[in-house]
Amino acid sequence: MTDHFPSPIAIRNLILPTPRGYETTDLTMAQGRIMALGKHIPTAATWIDGTGKLGLPGLVNAHTHSPEMWYRGLIPPLPLELWLNILYQLPPLTPEQVYLSALWTAAETLLSGGTTVVDHLILTPGQELETIAAAVRAYRETGIRAFVGPLVQDRPFKEGVPGGTGVSAPGEVMDTKAVLALLQAAVDQFHCPAEGIYIMVAPTGFQQVSDALFEGCCALSERHQLRRHTHLLETKAQSLLAQEKYGGSAVAHLNELGFLGAQTSLAHGVWLQEDDWSILARTQSTVVHNPLSNLRLGSGIAPILAYRQAGVNVAIGCDGACSNDGQDLLEAVKLGALLHNTTTFEYRHWLTPYNAIDMAALGGAKGLAMADQLGTLAVGKQADLVLYDLNQASLLPHTDPLGLLVRGRPSQVVHSAWVSGRQVIAQGQLTTIDLTTLHQALRDQAPALIRPVATVEPALEAQYRAVMGL
Amino acid sequence: MTDHFPSPIAIRNLILPTPRGYETTDLTMAQGRIMALGKHIPTAATWIDGTGKLGLPGLVNAHTHSPEMWYRGLIPPLPLELWLNILYQLPPLTPEQVYLSALWTAAETLLSGGTTVVDHLILTPGQELETIAAAVRAYRETGIRAFVGPLVQDRPFKEGVPGGTGVSAPGEVMDTKAVLALLQAAVDQFHCPAEGIYIMVAPTGFQQVSDALFEGCCALSERHQLRRHTHLLETKAQSLLAQEKYGGSAVAHLNELGFLGAQTSLAHGVWLQEDDWSILARTQSTVVHNPLSNLRLGSGIAPILAYRQAGVNVAIGCDGACSNDGQDLLEAVKLGALLHNTTTFEYRHWLTPYNAIDMAALGGAKGLAMADQLGTLAVGKQADLVLYDLNQASLLPHTDPLGLLVRGRPSQVVHSAWVSGRQVIAQGQLTTIDLTTLHQALRDQAPALIRPVATVEPALEAQYRAVMGL
Secondary structure, three states: OOOOOOOOEEEEEEEEEEOOEEEEEEEEEEOOEEEEEEOOOOOOOEEEEOOOEEEEEOEEEEEEOHHHHHHOOOOOOOOHHHHHHHHOOOOOOOHHHHHHHHHHHHHHHHOOOEEEEEEEEOOOOOOHHHHHHHHHHHHHHHOOEEEEEEEEOOOOHHHHOOOOOOOOOOOOOOOHHHHHHHHHHHHHHHOEHHHOEEEOEEEOEHHHOOHHHHHHHHHHHHHHOOOEEEEEOOOHHHHHHHHHHHOOOHHHHHHHOOOOOOOEEEEEOOOOOHHHHHHHHHHOOEEEEOHHHHHHOOOOOOOHHHHHHOOOEEEEOOOOHHHOOOOOHHHHHHHHHHHHHHOOOOHHHOOOHHHHHHHHHHHHHHHOOOOOOOOOOOOOOEOOEEEEEOOOHHHOOOOOHHHHHHHOOOOOOEEEEEEOOEEEEEOOEEOOOOHHHHHHHHHHHHHHHOOOOOOOOHHHHHHHHHHHOO | OOOOOOOOEEEEEEEEEEOOEEEEEEEEEEOOEEEEEEOOOOOOOEEEEOOOEEEEEOEEEEEEOHHHHHHOOOOOOOOHHHHHHHHOOOOOOOHHHHHHHHHHHHHHHHOOOEEEEEEEEOOOOOOHHHHHHHHHHHHHHHOOEEEEEEEEOOOOHHHHOOOOOOOOOOOOOOOHHHHHHHHHHHHHHHOEHHHOEEEOEEEOEHHHOOHHHHHHHHHHHHHHOOOEEEEEOOOHHHHHHHHHHHOOOHHHHHHHOOOOOOOEEEEEOOOOOHHHHHHHHHHOOEEEEOHHHHHHOOOOOOOHHHHHHOOOEEEEOOOOHHHOOOOOHHHHHHHHHHHHHHOOOOHHHOOOHHHHHHHHHHHHHHHOOOOOOOOOOOOOOEOOEEEEEOOOHHHOOOOOHHHHHHHOOOOOOEEEEEEOOEEEEEOOEEOOOOHHHHHHHHHHHHHHHOOOOOOOOHHHHHHHHHHHOO
């Protein structure tokens, strides 16, 4: 990704937030990196006028499932375990459809301030490598930095609900060895950090993953320096399952398996116990907060103010579009900032807009063990830069620009964006792909996919209600 | 408002939601009302193609403060009592500025599906009637149906915090008689239901309002059939104040004063006791839920699922843009729908998208004693109709259109809107005012207003912290 702009680009009079206010400065990028901040601009640079533009580091959409774009809006209000039962009954996607929904996920992420996406990629059964290939192709085309974690498991869905008598989704389980072979093949074919494409190990979550698969993922991660990702304690039912399965904390168990660490990000973390916090802090693991999804599925409010105080790094994700039901990263940042004000009257702990952006940018970078490369605008770091147009209607008036960006309802505010110095948005438009063509393809393909939504299988619902005391 | 379209307009092939799905039908408007639904279209009608459009009744933005648009994004994360202290230190607006922010509030409400706004209007001291005149002028120009409730009080700010030793805002208090004379003058000059402009009695809230003012408002309301509006138990501090002031429930006290009833809407209602619910249900009073504001100010999560089960009508508001920090009604509807999933595991009580729209439309209409005129698309009701373009990118794919509209991130989706049969949006653009001119005026005027934000007065903060045990 470093060869797109051999000559330096400088942005003049850019407004940058500081912990205590704003400064107006110039920024130079070259060879994919930030070369200078301040007024030390090389004379040979291409100039861009940054007047009236707020500059922020690219944010990280730290947890999503791109194929869910096809079904967003569809699933009724249900808790995760029952919602999943419906999701699994929807028609699987072709690789071409996976390609389109990955393009779309990248587009919505970029246009809402993200430059990196973590795609916990749902695989089409029997076409697993083709699914990964399709998503990778889309991410390469859009120019977004992508961490693709094939969503794998080696235990059936029915084991994922306490009681274990639930129903299974069809064709859902590969054996442990086959899963690891698939991941090895994915790494061999697609893992290419120099070009911004990273394969992660991403077993779905302890509820459907054996110890052997976690351990195999750790080995693969060590062999190839892969980031690690998994769902963790999203729901109360999962916390009950952890008791049933491990006789205690799922966090302690994952730690014993060696899965935690500075390269590990854990989606949700709504139902952790206080003892778990110190394990996460000590191992430098990251919790990815998905506030909209947690509301949509009624999972609860993750105590992220407490996590931050305990020294646990927190990132922000949209989660898949079936539980959001969009992919607007600024909306997730807004909710991630505001939701927690209801959890304590001590307003001095509430997140400021600056904290919220820091969480979505540097917090996201830390969760990918990339804090030395991403997450702030600093000389030597990758040039992942987003300019917001402060003259767009939704950012008027010019009060506290960051305050309004984070807490308002920004719409069409991203003016320009660069990923590793490659410009992917200019004048509010994606430069890498044609959105009109994409939208037309989405319209053409959708009717074949959308059917009347399935209902929850009665045996599962009965089991769930019994477990939850409903 | 009924003379704008003397000849019937018919919309063909409109998609309308039903409690169990969707139907495609035609709709005819004439003389400001819905004349027909179905295929019984008068031959003389002007035809509009509704193909690919979802039709909903106009929503009600049931609580806002339009002047706050000028300062949105500005105030740091603080609870209401301290946030107000900063708001009151910001420069007061000129009537011209009030006019612009009312235009802007109307525009954002209309473009996010609202056709009615309840403006609990902050008055510029010494220019109270001019403030009201300016807002009324703006609402007339935009064509939105407006309920303007001059925000009045006869007790100082310092009495609004338990302990009563807080600091006062300058020039804040008029005596009771003067307040009532002002309201009478506002009614005489501006109250004109036939033209869609309604003056309400809207004392700010019991924390700064004497019994005499509540009673005077009731008398005025009865004399002129005015709707009633007030803030009610938004924060825990207010619930403590009610104990201090009344020795018990503020709801019971308002009921004894005769303020509650089918024409009364109460903003927030976060801290009601269970005994209060039956009073509200019995008196047919409405709680206006402002989910974003309640998060922003850390007020809490109003238990609206419980209210609905207790038979209390609930409406949806944006609240002022300093505590939101926008004015997008669909965003408030989304949060009003999702937030409550975290308050009970009984997912069968969670709000569906249909429930959420019903709350924002019919719930809003009920709160204004207008359920016979507004809130559903029914023959004989006012033609307050909004068409959403299902081919806009943010509403793709066509899964469950209402599900995606309510739970997604709709952007620029309002294609057309009518208020009492007068078209106010066509092809996604306001027909009544020029937004470009408005935005330019906002840009021009803002710099004179925006200054470094004030800080909370230390004496008030100390008092607040003591009261809250912080």
